Amino acid sequence: MALKINEERLLSRLGAVSRIGKYKTGIHRPTYSPADMEARRWLVEQLGSFGHEAFIDGIGNVVGLGPSAPRRLLAGSHIESQNHAGRLDGVLGVLYGLELAQTLAETYGAGGPAVDVMAFADEEGHFHDYLGVRSALDDMTDAERAAVVNIDTGEPLQAALEKAGLAGLPRYRIDPSRYAGYIEAHIEQGDYLDSGGLRLGYVLGIVGVWQYNIVFSGQQNHAGTTRMVTRKDAAMALMKFGAELDRVMGEAAGPRSVWTPGRIVTMPGAPNVIPERAEMLFQFRDLETSRLEAMERALLELAGRHDALGPCSIVVENMSKAPPVPMAPAIVDSFERAGERLAPGAGMRMPSAAGHDAQYVARVMPAGMLFVPSIGGISHHWSEDTRDEDIVLGFRVYAEAADAILAG
Amino acid sequence: MALKINEERLLSRLGAVSRIGKYKTGIHRPTYSPADMEARRWLVEQLGSFGHEAFIDGIGNVVGLGPSAPRRLLAGSHIESQNHAGRLDGVLGVLYGLELAQTLAETYGAGGPAVDVMAFADEEGHFHDYLGVRSALDDMTDAERAAVVNIDTGEPLQAALEKAGLAGLPRYRIDPSRYAGYIEAHIEQGDYLDSGGLRLGYVLGIVGVWQYNIVFSGQQNHAGTTRMVTRKDAAMALMKFGAELDRVMGEAAGPRSVWTPGRIVTMPGAPNVIPERAEMLFQFRDLETSRLEAMERALLELAGRHDALGPCSIVVENMSKAPPVPMAPAIVDSFERAGERLAPGAGMRMPSAAGHDAQYVARVMPAGMLFVPSIGGISHHWSEDTRDEDIVLGFRVYAEAADAILAG
Secondary structure, eight states, rough: OOOOOHHHHHHHHHHHHHTEEEEEEEOOOOOTSHHHHHHHHHHHHHHTTOOOOOEOOOTEEEEEEOOOSSSSEEEOOOOOOOOBOOOTTTHHHHHHHHHHHHHHHHHTTTSSEEEEEEOOTTTTTTSSTHHHHHHTOOOOOOOHTTTOOOOOOOOHHHHHHHHTOOOSSSOOOOOOOGGGGEEEEEEEEHHHHHHOOOEEEEEEEEEEEEEEEEEEEEEHEEETSGGGGGOOHHHHHHHHHHOOOOOOOHOOTTTTTTEEEEEEEEOOOTTEEEEEEEEEEEEESSHHHHHHHHHHHHHHHHHHHHHHHHSSSEEEEEEEEOOEEEEEEEEEEEHHHHHHHTTOEEEEEESSOOOOOOHHTTTSSEEEEEEEOOOGOOOOSOOOOOHHHHHHHHHHHHHHHHHOOOOO | OHHHHHHHHHHHHHHHHHHHTETTTOOOOTSHHHHHHHHHHHHHHHHHTTOEEEEEETOOOOOOOOOOOOSSEEEEEHHHHHTBOOTTTHHHHHHHHHHHHHHHHHOOOOTSEEEEEEEOOTTTOOOOOOOOOHHTTOSSHHHHHHTTTOTTTTHHHHHHHTTTTTTOOOOOOOOOGGOEEEEEEEEESSHHHHHHHHOEEEEEEEEEEEEEEEEOOOOOEEETTTTGGGOHHHHHHHHHHHHHHHHHHHOOHHHHEEEEEEEEEEEOTTTEESSSEEEEEEEEEEHHHHHHHHHHHHHHHHHHHHHHHSSSSSEEEEEEEOEEEOOOHHHHHHHHHHHHSSSSSOOOEEEEOOTTTTHHHHHTTTTEEEOOOGGGOSSSSTTOOOHHHHHHHHHHHHHHHHHHHTTT
8 A cells, every 4th residue: 555655744843843942953952951841742742643642751751652553663763952953863763753653544544554653862861871762671770860960060860850840750661572673764964875975874783882091101290301211201102102093993994984082181281291191082983893893903902012112001991892783684675675666776775873772772673774864964063954855755765664564 | 718618507407497398208388388488487597597687578588688798699599399399499409598608607707708598489380480589570560460379279379478477578679780690509300410420410501491282173073973084083183293293303302302292182072072172282492592493393394284284274372482591601610610629520511401590580690500410300299309418519519619709
């Protein structure tokens, strides 16, 4: 049966939700802020308008449950934004889910396949990355949640939930047995699609992120009287290491690997004092574990070499190793088949270099993601945007793929 | 006439003053602290014990004026310490001056040559580098002084002076016409003497210090989704520049030049964000202006090259250019002649790589400095020390040189 897709309604809803917490051409909707809560209530209302049972749970997740159905998908993403950021990051996936749920309801009526919709709270981590999806998967303890505070203001999570009227509400738990799978659409955030003239990204998986703190220890001394040959200058050691690190990472990297020295600090940090300590926060990302392992080997080998060479000692502390999360091949295939049918040659298989709620949901059910282009690859900035025709094409591909998955 | 040198008294006084604010084997006497004021009062008492007119002035300078004399030297240094620092840094020069004044009084009696002694307040800059000597030379305005606060606590200078009982006292002004010159002894703070097995440093001058803030501007972006080829990573640019900077400085440097990247900061400094800005506080020192100029050329040439290469822009902001301050050749010669007579081959001509009160006094009269070794080159740490035999030899050379200068 041909899906009764309503492009105007999709774009009109996108326009409506973009006015909530509007900032320039983007939005400013930090988690649990009045604007964020207004957007959540708006979503509940939209989901209810075609018969979904919709509510906000005790962590702020918006849940929209369809009627009983022979086969069912879960669709979602997040509706809060980074500070002064784009109107589509997260929101697009939620609106695709909302629109898909209504499209299926209008196409098949009662007793047909259905889609439940969720907007997971705080994927963006104003309080804690993936707070909502981890609550819905029971992946976080009460004690862990009790320690969470706003990263900018220090406000405890509990206080923010009370202010938002969410304290004491039950937290919704996903029942994986209910679903054939989870789908999430998102803007790419990078520029592989946009710079390649492509319109659809079939996400193979979400890259692993390995993080390190690299510590250089030297000796604090007088910046005037200490001879160059006797110095142990930790800042100088860090810079020499960093310049080579870029080279060895380039050699170990795959075509899509990325690596970033996010922060450098030196101690004591005075003009007349040779730094005795310097630290670099360093991370790299790739979809392949073997590649991440090769990059780690290159990092450790270089650190060992510089440490042995002196004059400063180098310690590489691993801080985290978030593993790559592959998407379910059957869902990747469904997106690609729908894309090739509707826009032949306009899509590519690609990793997601950013994290998404899907990486958590993938633990309990088959999950897949579809990307639409970000103009210029802009992300986490109010000027982030995507062309309407790409938004509409993306939805058609998303809906056709979902329809095919639900047809089994 | 042979000088009536009293080595035991010198060492005994050093022992006495080291007990004021004692910290481990060093001292903790921040400027205007109770311990610092006690040391200043102790010095006034010692100066008065052989007839000098001694007092503490309105900025904390201790002034000891000898009787009328046909020829007169000014001798000094500072008596406060860095936090938890050595017992000799500054104190040695003050005690040499004190001992010299008494030695001359005891050797020549009334009507002979004399030495005035000063302990300049806050050379170490707990409030402001060279606060005392600049006051004595009228080199600082009331408005400048009114803005001075403690660099650790933020306490205004005026409040500290009140607490120390100094507020309202007149500030003493040096009359240069009174003196044949200024002499200052100091521990070396570096390890040229100690590592070379030498015991005396004849200071040629105090190095110039040129300081820069080097700013790297890139583009803030997502550390996952931004391709390596499109990145403008300011931290990476800084590290590549810094590694090369060390090399080009080495090429432009003279045998005693030093260069230090005292502080590095990156912004915004988050693990998942490519830094858009990185800054390096950088300084270099040398005794020769032509050498400083060559080092600056090398810095600017490298910055220009990296800036042109991209992807980040580089701006080099000069923050200060303290010029080298040569010591008076006649005083250098006097120290060297006395040293060669008392300990042939045990000394060397050398620059001072650290700043001293002498660099200010040199503006108004011939000035010279004598160094004794620091064991292991340790400085600004309580474990700083010098052997008693080097302290005694240093004083003998200092006194003989002063005697020769006063003999005209």
